[in-house]
Amino acid sequence: MPTSVSPSLSRREFLRRSTQIAAPLIVAPSVLGRAGAVAPNSRIQLACIGTGGQGTSNLRAFLTDERVQVVGIADVDDEHRAAAAKLAGLSSGQTTRDFREIISRSDVDVIMNATPDHWHSNVVIAAAKAGKDLYWKSHWRPASPRGVPCVLRWRSTRGFSSAALGDVQG
Numbered sequence: 001m002p003t004s005v006s007p008s009l010s011r012r013e014f015l016r017r018s019t020q021i022a023a024p025l026i027v028a029p030s031v032l033g034r035a036g037a038v039a040p041n042s043r044i045q046l047a048c049i050g051t052g053g054q055g056t057s058n059l060r061a062f063l064t065d066e067r068v069q070v071v072g073i074a075d076v077d078d079e080h081r082a083a084a085a086k087l088a089g090l091s092s093g094q095t096t097r098d099f100r101e102i103i104s105r106s107d108v109d110v111i112m113n114a115t116p117d118h119w120h121s122n123v124v125i126a127a128a129k130a131g132k133d134l135y136w137k138s139h140w141r142p143a144s145p146r147g148v149p150c151v152l153r154w155r156s157t158r159g160f161s162s163a164a165l166g167d168v169q170g
């Protein structure tokens with residue numbers, strides 16, 4: 001029976017093939033989403049816009065959820081922004097005064113909007129235009145002069161909005 005001699009593998013080819021076989025044995029189960037952990041690619045990339053009292057409270061809640069990774073902070077108040085960045089473990093390069101910079105980032109999946117009421121609609125509409133999902137709380141009705149443009153924008157996009165409306169007056 002004739003035998004065929006296969007050409008010997010180069011060191012580089014041997015290492016490449018060995019790595020493909022051994023990688024699943026070396027990688028920690030948490031990286032692959034096993035052992036009850038959330039895989040990094042399955043985590044929601046959240047950016048917070050507005051980190052005063054309510055925004056910081058929301059931020060703290062999101063930080064306790066292993067499915068969420070906070071990747072950015074926007075606030076016009078330097079002290080609020082710095083405190084939120086420290087809380088979330090972010091560098092100053094991951095923060096900004098301008099909410100539009102956060103919304104334009106491709107690594108952001110969801111925007112948490114905790115701006116003052118007169119800024120809600122600006123952030124909501126910009127987030128909708130950018131195709132971002134949104135978490136926000138507001139004291140005004142969806143049918144109010146500020147609410148109508150937001151509702152119309154969200155109806156025309158495929159984004160998801162979770163709005164908690166409380167203390168509604170009139």
